[in-house]
Amino acid sequence: MDHLDELEAQSIYIFREAFARLKKLALLWSLGKDSNVMIWLARKAFFGKVPFPALHVDTGKKFPEMYHFRDRYSAEWGLDLRVEPCPPIGAVDPTLPPAARSAARKTEGLKDALAKYGFDGVIAGIRRDEEATRAKERVFSPRGTEGGWDVRDQPPEFWDQFNASPPPGAHLRVHPILHWTETDIWAYTKRENIPIIPLYLAREGKRYRSLGDKDITFPVNSDAANIDDILRELASTKVPERAGRALDHETEDAFERLRVSGYL
Amino acid sequence: MTIAVSNLAAAAPRALHRPQVRIVIVGHVDHGKSTLVGRLLHETGSLPDGKLEMLKAVSARRGMPFEWSFLLDALQTERDQGITIDTTQIRFRTPSRDIVLIDAPGHAEFLRNMITGASQADAAVLIIDALEGVRDQTRRHGYLLHLLGVRQVAVVINKMDRVGFAKARFDEISADITAYLAEIGVTPTAIVPISAREGDGVAARTPSIAWYSGPTVVEALDTLTPAQPLRELALRLPVQAIYKFDDRRIVAGRIESGSLIAGDEIVIMPAGKIARIRTVESWPATPLATRQHAGQSVGITLDRELFLERGDIISHAKPPRDTRRLHARVFWLHEAPLKAGASIVVRLGTKDTRATVVAITNAVDPGELSSTGTDQIARNHVGDIDISLAQPVAADPYAENARTGRLVIEVGGRIAGGGLVLSVDAGERAAPVDIVPVESGLSAEERSGRYGHAGAVIWLTGLPGAGKSTLARALERRLFSRGGSPILLDGDTLRAGLNSDLAFSAHDRTENIRRLAEVAAHLARNGHIAIVAAVSPAAEDRAQARRIGDELFREVYVATPAEVCESRDPKGHYAKARAGQLAGFTGIGRDYEPPTEAELTIDTSERSVVEGVDDIERMLMSSGVVFTEVTDLAANI
Numbered sequence: 016m017d018h019l020d021e022l023e024a025q026s027i028y029i030f031r032e033a034f035a036r037l038k039k040l041a042l043l044w045s046l047g048k049d050s051n052v053m054i055w056l057a058r059k060a061f062f063g064k065v066p067f068p069a070l071h072v073d074t075g076k077k078f079p080e081m082y083h084f085r086d087r088y089s090a091e092w093g094l095d096l097r098v099e100p101c102p103p104i105g106a107v108d109p110t111l112p113p114a115a116r117s118a119a120r121k122t123e124g125l126k127d128a129l130a131k132y133g134f135d136g137v138i139a140g141i142r143r144d145e146e147a148t149r150a151k152e153r154v155f156s157p158r159g160t161e162g163g164w165d166v167r168d169q170p171p172e173f174w175d176q177f178n179a180s181p182p183p184g185a186h187l188r189v190h191p192i193l194h195w196t197e198t199d200i201w202a203y204t205k206r207e208n209i210p211i212i213p214l215y216l217a218r219e220g221k222r223y224r225s226l227g228d229k230d231i232t233f234p235v236n237s238d239a240a241n242i243d244d245i246l247r248e249l250a251s252t253k254v255p256e257r258a259g260r261a262l263d264h265e266t267e268d269a270f271e272r273l274r275v276s277g278y279l
Numbered sequence: 280m281t282i283a284v285s286n287l288a289a290a291a292p293r294a295l296h297r298p299q300v301r302i303v304i305v306g307h308v309d310h311g312k313s314t315l316v317g318r319l320l321h322e323t324g325s326l327p328d329g330k331l332e333m334l335k336a337v338s339a340r341r342g343m344p345f346e347w348s349f350l351l352d353a354l355q356t357e358r359d360q361g362i363t364i365d366t367t368q369i370r371f372r373t374p375s376r377d378i379v380l381i382d383a384p385g386h387a388e389f390l391r392n393m394i395t396g397a398s399q400a401d402a403a404v405l406i407i408d409a410l411e412g413v414r415d416q417t418r419r420h421g422y423l424l425h426l427l428g429v430r431q432v433a434v435v436i437n438k439m440d441r442v443g444f445a446k447a448r449f450d451e452i453s454a455d456i457t458a459y460l461a462e463i464g465v466t467p468t469a470i471v472p473i474s475a476r477e478g479d480g481v482a483a484r485t486p487s488i489a490w491y492s493g494p495t496v497v498e499a500l501d502t503l504t505p506a507q508p509l510r511e512l513a514l515r516l517p518v519q520a521i522y523k524f525d526d527r528r529i530v531a532g533r534i535e536s537g538s539l540i541a542g543d544e545i546v547i548m549p550a551g552k553i554a555r556i557r558t559v560e561s562w563p564a565t566p567l568a569t570r571q572h573a574g575q576s577v578g579i580t581l582d583r584e585l586f587l588e589r590g591d592i593i594s595h596a597k598p599p600r601d602t603r604r605l606h607a608r609v610f611w612l613h614e615a616p617l618k619a620g621a622s623i624v625v626r627l628g629t630k631d632t633r634a635t636v637v638a639i640t641n642a643v644d645p646g647e648l649s650s651t652g653t654d655q656i657a658r659n660h661v662g663d664i665d666i667s668l669a670q671p672v673a674a675d676p677y678a679e680n681a682r683t684g685r686l687v688i689e690v691g692g693r694i695a696g697g698g699l700v701l702s703v704d705a706g707e708r709a710a711p712v713d714i715v716p717v718e719s720g721l722s723a724e725e726r727s728g729r730y731g732h733a734g735a736v737i738w739l740t741g742l743p744g745a746g747k748s749t750l751a752r753a754l755e756r757r758l759f760s761r762g763g764s765p766i767l768l769d770g771d772t773l774r775a776g777l778n779s780d781l782a783f784s785a786h787d788r789t790e791n792i793r794r795l796a797e798v799a800a801h802l803a804r805n806g807h808i809a810i811v812a813a814v815s816p817a818a819e820d821r822a823q824a825r826r827i828g829d830e831l832f833r834e835v836y837v838a839t840p841a842e843v844c845e846s847r848d849p850k851g852h853y854a855k856a857r858a859g860q861l862a863g864f865t866g867i868g869r870d871y872e873p874p875t876e877a878e879l880t881i882d883t884s885e886r887s888v889v890e891g892v893d894d895i896e897r898m899l900m901s902s903g904v905v906f907t908e909v910t911d912l913a914a915n916i
Contacts, residue, residue, distance in 0.1 A: 016508070016572065016574050016575065018299060020574075020575070021574060023576075024533060024574055024575050024576040025576075027533075027576035028519070028533045028576050031519045031520055031531055031532075031576070032519065032629075034520065035519060035520045035589060035629075058562055059561075059562050060531075060576070061522065061524065062522065062524060062525075062527070062529060062560055062561070062562045062565070062578060063524075063562045063563070064524045066524065144370065150369070153395070169391075169392070169395075170391065170693050170694055171391035171392070171394050171395050171612055171694050171697075172395050172694065173394055173395055173398030173399075173427070173687070173694075173697060174398055174685055174687065174697065176626050176687040176694060176697070178692070178693055178694055180689075180692030180693070182692075196370070
């Protein structure tokens with residue numbers, strides 16, 4: 016088994032544990048490279064079928080290429096797609112800085128979807144290497160009834176034994192690719208031939224390294240025309256992956272505040 | 280300070296064949312873990328551009344001197360409290376290794392986070408403050424590393440600058456920690472004198488520690504090896520789930536040790552059933568003809584339809600033991616101490632079962648290494664316990680298989696502790712190797728030809744007074760008069776003999792049901808219809824009876840309303856219970872858990888005895904137990 020085989024086997028194990036132990040799961044599909052890998056892994060875990068809905072919490076401000084991708088592959092992959100619109104900006108905590116406030120709409124949209132469908136488990140494609148607060152996550156991460164994350168009261172998690180009993184009204188976040196890196200994602204995408212949104216590849220000296228809302232996401236300088244180029248670029252760069260995500264850089268703790276209140 | 284390894288990170292594209300080693304840095308609070316991590320990231324050139332400058336600027340803005348530990352303490356709350364509260368994962372490279380660094384907090388309050396981090400590690404760095412020496416949390420972490428199965432431990436003695444880089448102090452602490460680790464069976468891979476703050480010993484032997492000739496921290500890390508999957512051990516495939524998304528019935532799980540390939544004969548424990556692997560399923564390419572090894576998540580189909588379920592373990596000729604008793608060494612993380620008699624949930628691989636702590640045979644505070652008696656195991660302490668399990672499980676002693684020899688304990692749906700299986704002790708049970716079952720010389724067809732029915736277990740469950748025995752007797756008469764071979768097994772009758780050693784505790788009730796089910800299943804496999812009349816109030820006990828009876832099992836829920844049962848009171852039990860003379864009597868004092876998947880439900884307040892027996896007979900006919908064309912079948916023999 017090589018490195019990618021090990022990562023894949025571990026993710027499949029997590030998917031199967033989540034499906035065995037939770038009653039009503041949904042997979043959060045952000046349409047980005049990570050959640051596409053996640054869907055691929057789910058199909059591996061369940062022999063071609065994704066046995067729970069793919070939930071797209073839609074801010075309405077994604078790039079056109081992303082909507083095109085969603086509609087094409089939800090059909091091609093046989094997904095049970097549920098699209099949940101986000102509430103208007105006025106419904107969001109006005110003390111947050113502008114970009115974080117815009118992103119927080121997604122948190123509210125997710126809460127609406129949880130209430131509407133009664134999911135007790137939400138599978139999300141976050142990774143430890145993305146961002147410092149995500150590094151502190153558990154694979155099965157309990158959320159309060161308001162969707163909040165209490166970083167100081169996380170249960171122990173070891174030996175692939177997961178805490179899967181959320182109290183009534185609360186839900187669990189499940190993170191099957193928590194242990195992957197950005198490089199792993201691209202190497203696996205290439206090996207498995209997983210489709211990607213072309214915005215990840217360079218056009219006129221710029222590409223998107225991470226995709227979010229089009230008004231708060233910016234491309235980085237790059238000449239990477241294909242996945243091999245991306246892998247070479249990642250081997251030498253010291254620019255953080257989320258450099259183009261405005262909400263990470265507004266204030267020191269903006270991202271952490273978002274996460275405590277339920278952001279991914 | 281310039282270090283030779285500092286530009287390695289950018290030297291070459293990440294090669295996937297470089298060994299990746301996950302390490303954890305542990306030790307007493309404030310002995311310098313976060314500082315060492317910050318320093319290691321800097322010395323190996325692993326920091327993102329601008330991170331160091333950004334944090335230095337933040338420190339200046341707050342009027343604080345810059346600390347290397349700020350690199351890790353990215354959370355606001357951490358900086359406020361001055362403690363690292365959780366596991367972070369950070370990566371850097373040594374000359375020949377990719378290191379995934381898991382920071383783990385030293386504060387006693389957060390031992391659960393240290394364990395979460397350390398359990399993922401291939402190796403550990405145990406850090407000790409040269410001023411303070413070995414402290415309680417140093418010992419506690421050392422002990423837990425051992426219990427968690429982390430076998431490679433490098434020791435660093437930090438803050439050497441604070442003791443004037445004195446070799447004598449280094450030697451003193453080295454001797455202390457070496458002696459302690461030796462007691463718990465750990466040999467350190469290196470003991471390195473360092474100053475994380477100043478950089479000495481981290482990536483270079485500086486003049487300050489000229490007396491030291493051993494490896495630097497980076498060099499010590501460079502010799503660590505990743506934990507290997509247990510390829511050489513016997514096959515263990517714990518069943519995660521059985522999927523029927525299409526016409527395939529796929530048994531899914533991860534191979535914890537050994538390997539398998541299509542065509543293998545397998546044993547499914549704890550039931551000990553035999554089957555053969557028909558195919559190894561996958562996606563998108565399927566089926567797979569290649570051998571599958573430890574570490575892989577697989578799916579297999581079998582050559583026959585068997586009842587198996589999540590928690591079973593698939594093996595080859597050398598199966599794990601099946602048991603209802605375990606002896607384990609556990610660490611305890613819950614606020615409330617673990618006490619003898621406690622009701623817990625035990626998770627062993629993918630299996631979970633209710634269990635009772637029968638006894639605590641030893642309890643220790645690993646920080647002080649002092650015994651704390653045998654009445655309880657306090658939070659953050661360790662101890663040896665005997666566990667009685669409500670369901671049989673398949674398990675190995677930890678010494679034989681680390682993956683199938685460890686368990687976690689849940690209290691209130693939350694993981695409260697974990698530990699190693701010291702021994703799998705069935706107590707009164709004979710070793711499987713000594714048991715050679717003798718199969719009957721008669722075939723099933725011979726028997727069914729004579730009786731006009733196949734073997735079955737008819738399990739009548741319901742409240743006392745519901746009419747189970749009456750129905751059972753009438754059914755027995757009906758089947759006998761049509762030439763069949765029914766045998767009545769009444770719960771109370773068996774308690775007078777076979778089960779006379781059992782009382783009415785939860786454990787004894789479970790055992791009573793198990794024996795009834797085993798006897799009934801044996802009769803059924805030999806062509807008889809075993810009619811069991813037993814209150815059997817616990818759904819889990821009946822589920823076990825169904826597992827034992829397997830496809831021969833038919834459950835009949837005698838669902839007569841409770842008030843009707845009490846008004847009948849054929850044995851006078853309700854009256855005694857109302858008078859307080861019959862504690863634990865099902866129907867008044869205890870909950871009866873009604874079946875949800877019974878093959879048949881009969882309310883004897885609405886159906887006569889004859890109608891009830893008619894219902895059962897129809898069910899037996901429609902499910903192929905009783906043959907409608909008796910003579911035709913007899914002619915086929």
